[in-house]
Amino acid sequence: MSDSLTRVEARPAPSLQALDITSGYGGVPVIRDVSISVGPREVVAIIGPNGAGKSTLLKSLVGILRLDAGRILLGADDVTGRSPEELARRGVGYVPQVNDIFEPLTVLENLEMGGYLLNARQVKERVGEVGAVFPQLPPMLARRADKLSGGERKMLAIARVLMLDPDILILDEPTANLSPKLADSLLREQVRRLAGLGKAVVLVEQRARAALQIADWTSVLVSGSVRLEGRPKELLDRQDFEELFLGAGTELAASDNSKLEEA
């Protein structure tokens, strides 16, 4: 996409920064000394092989995992160690890869829970506004969320997080389990549009090439560390990029092959 090629070179002032963070499960670090930042109108893609620690990084950013070391800044405020509830109040929205909706609740109830911090009148307004962004949702408000298709489900998960109109959106593989066509339109249309509305977007993607096409900045995470980062174009121009990437075990080439992806 030429969009990313023509964009000005300076990155925006960061709304969210992770500085040298180390975290993991049960005292065993999965990511080590990772630093990333994202600013308004920016899509930062995090790519890397399975098990590189991409989801762990996102869980650390949103307060689900405690940091063993490092700091997290929201604007200028140090929010290291704050709870997920507080980060949600402060404008950090998170869509996990799995368990991304409340299955036994209806679509409307899911949206209401997304807007838990709003009053009843605001919830009503936001349901209308979010329904305008995802026109598929309003006709199915009374349906139980576990009856939705994969695509509808992801729409609901994103609509749910938009209820609070967060400044920062953290999306963990939003295209997993979607058809290549749906995945492509989700990334190009919805994710890019959300950044266009001024939001800072951090995106983890298995579909590396698709992610590079819509990202403003990309970090390549390998074995828990940022191995490479830069503008997608610069990365793609590097002679050794695919080699590095493939050497790390990621299927960059394969991710462009929809047949393989569907398998």
Added chain:
Amino acid sequence: MDLYVAAFGFGLVGMSVIAIAAVGFTMQFGITNMINLAYGEVMISSAYVAYYLNKAGITIWVGMIAGAVFGAVFSFLLNRVVYAPFLRRGTSHIGMVIVSLAVSLMVANLLLPIVGYYSVSYQDTTGGLIRAGGIVLTTNQIAIIGVAVVLMLLIHGLLRYTRLGKAMRATAANPTLARNCGIPTGRVIDAVWLITGALCGLAGVVAAMNSDSFAIANGAGFLITALAAAVLGGAGQPYGAMIGAVIIGMVTELSAAAWSPEYKEVVAFGILVLVMVLRPQGLLAKRGALAAAG
């Protein structure tokens, strides 16, 4: 035939008592993931709170409210002081069951020197007799049915229509996502222990009212009956627990009329075993706890 009609009346009372207990028990499990085997002891402790008030000349209806308040506070503290610290340290599910069993034994044995091992009964628990067709019930038994119906409607309204109730269901379904939505799950769980504790305390008082007499040893029986109704309906499902209570309450009374009152519980648990063999997930169980009804 009259015998069966009369038994049907007693079944209505029995299912009301069981429903209050079982809904509280199953909500505790469904939302907090805690199989609280101390539930029966909290019930019987609350029954004794009402007993001492009643003995001091206070009407049993005030005693019932006191029992509910006691049950709520007791359950809330039980979670805060005992269960939550163990959970924070990552105690396994089965470990927590053992912890609650230990609590149950401790409560029963701490209570024993205070209340004694002998049976007691409330003073004014009969009231006048009311006859309708072949059904003969006391006014107090009819009041128990009324209390149960009102409570079930309140629980339904809470879970379906209030912000807190929906947050409870959301927390039950996906606690991590609930926190990411900004839902203060800690406070939601506190509310769950208070509400289910109140149901537990109230259930203890009505169960005691519905027996001729009660003793500390009845706590275990209260637990087993609530557990049976909850499991029959699908563990963690409030509407399932209501259905389980209807079946167990009715079957035990009808079998008592048909056969012998001594085999009441055998029949109830026979049905439980049968349902578990045919449908191990319980009657209403679906994916995820506290699913919306219908």
